[in-house]
Amino acid sequence: MPHLVLLGTGGTIASRRMPSGGSKATDSAAELAAAAGDLDGDITVEVHDVLAVNSFNLELRDLRTISDAVAHALARDDVDGVVVSHGTDTLEETAALLDLVHDDPRPVVLTGAQRSADAPDTDGPRNLRDALVVAAAPDSRGRGALVVFAGEVFSAFGLRKAHTLAAQPFANVFGGPIGRVLERPEYAFRPDARAPLARPGAAFDAVRVDLVLAYPGADSWLLDAALRAGAQGVIVLGGGAGNPGTRLTDGIARASRAGVVVGLGTRTGAGAVVPLYAGGGAVDAVHAGAVPLGAVPGTQARILLALILAEAQDAADDDAAETARSRFARLCTHADARSAPSAVL
Numbered sequence: 233m234p235h236l237v238l239l240g241t242g243g244t245i246a247s248r249r250m251p252s253g254g255s256k257a258t259d260s261a262a263e264l265a266a267a268a269g270d271l272d273g274d275i276t277v278e279v280h281d282v283l284a285v286n287s288f289n290l291e292l293r294d295l296r297t298i299s300d301a302v303a304h305a306l307a308r309d310d311v312d313g314v315v316v317s318h319g320t321d322t323l324e325e326t327a328a329l330l331d332l333v334h335d336d337p338r339p340v341v342l343t344g345a346q347r348s349a350d351a352p353d354t355d356g357p358r359n360l361r362d363a364l365v366v367a368a369a370p371d372s373r374g375r376g377a378l379v380v381f382a383g384e385v386f387s388a389f390g391l392r393k394a395h396t397l398a399a400q401p402f403a404n405v406f407g408g409p410i411g412r413v414l415e416r417p418e419y420a421f422r423p424d425a426r427a428p429l430a431r432p433g434a435a436f437d438a439v440r441v442d443l444v445l446a447y448p449g450a451d452s453w454l455l456d457a458a459l460r461a462g463a464q465g466v467i468v469l470g471g472g473a474g475n476p477g478t479r480l481t482d483g484i485a486r487a488s489r490a491g492v493v494v495g496l497g498t499r500t501g502a503g504a505v506v507p508l509y510a511g512g513g514a515v516d517a518v519h520a521g522a523v524p525l526g527a528v529p530g531t532q533a534r535i536l537l538a539l540i541l542a543e544a545q546d547a548a549d550d551d552a553a554e555t556a557r558s559r560f561a562r563l564c565t566h567a568d569a570r571s572a573p574s575a576v577l
């Protein structure tokens with residue numbers, strides 16, 4: 233008789249229209265569980281409200297709160313799996329954190345909705361039911377954190393919200409869904425095992441890692457502003473296979489010299505960063521000190537870098553920036569190597 237914990241955090245799945253206009257997260261985890269209906273197979277669900285926010289308002293400290301709540305549930309022997317209901321806008325960030333620190337065979341499954349709880353065609357109850365079924369299935373064990381949405385199961389790492397309003401807004405840059413939910417999950421792939429990182433401590437809440445986009449005419453003003461604001465890390469999303477242009481590349485060199493860790497991703501949304509071009513291309517950016525992210529989404533690389541920087545800060549290492557930079561480079565390369573190259577390039 234599988235026993236699950238459902239952690240409510242808000243999002244459209246818990247949102248209803250406000251009298252003043254627009255929808256807002258209001259429903260409790262108990263209300264979500266009730267709307268999902270009865271489950272087959274003697275599954276029992278225990279509900280906890282962790283947060284009630286739309287995910288565009290989440291802070292790093294909220295992500296840590298969610299990660300702590302998952303760890304708290306998994307510290308119990310009577311829990312067989314955890315489901316997190318979440319807004320879809322930044323679900324990929326929370327999913328990355330939960331996956332990176334997951335150190336347990338029991339499944340942690342994130343889900344949400346594209347249509348709010350009061351919409352006649354809301355997808356929340358079905359998504360939640362599917363997520364609970366996946367979390368209860370013995371075959372879901374040992375697969376890290378999972379995302380269940382619109383009948384499909386994705387690995388959390390590599391996930392991106394790739395469409396604003398589509399019924400299935402998610403894609404995984406390392407390949408398609410690893411499974412589908414029928415009466416139970418049917419899996420086609422098993423992601424490789426990866427060594428978990430330590431769960432973040434309080435230093436994580438205040439780490440500043442900014443995202444900067446390359447575009448025609450971009451100078452390094454935004455990157456320099458991030459440094460002035462105290463960023464310890466910056467993810468630059470270059471054009472194509474990671475080409476930032478000469479002026480942004482000059483900024484990357486300055487940031488690297490100042491001990492700021494710069495990650496180099498792509499603004500395309502899919503595919504790997506490949507150093508091919510000089511003259512302000514990824515070849516020069518890497519030479520200037522940027523760490524190529526491979527195909528890891530910039531939003532998720534940001535969470536990985538924040539975890540590493542927070543840990544380096546706690547360790548009070550003299551050479552903290554260089555230690556963090558090489559660790560970040562190693563983990564990005566490792567994340568990339570887990571994926572089929574044909575799916576990435």
Ligand SMILES: NC(=O)C[C@H](N)C(=O)O
Pocket residue numbers: 242243244245285286287288318319320321322344345346347
């Ligand atoms: N579909 C959603 O959940 C989007 C919503 N804005 C959120 O992330 O909270």
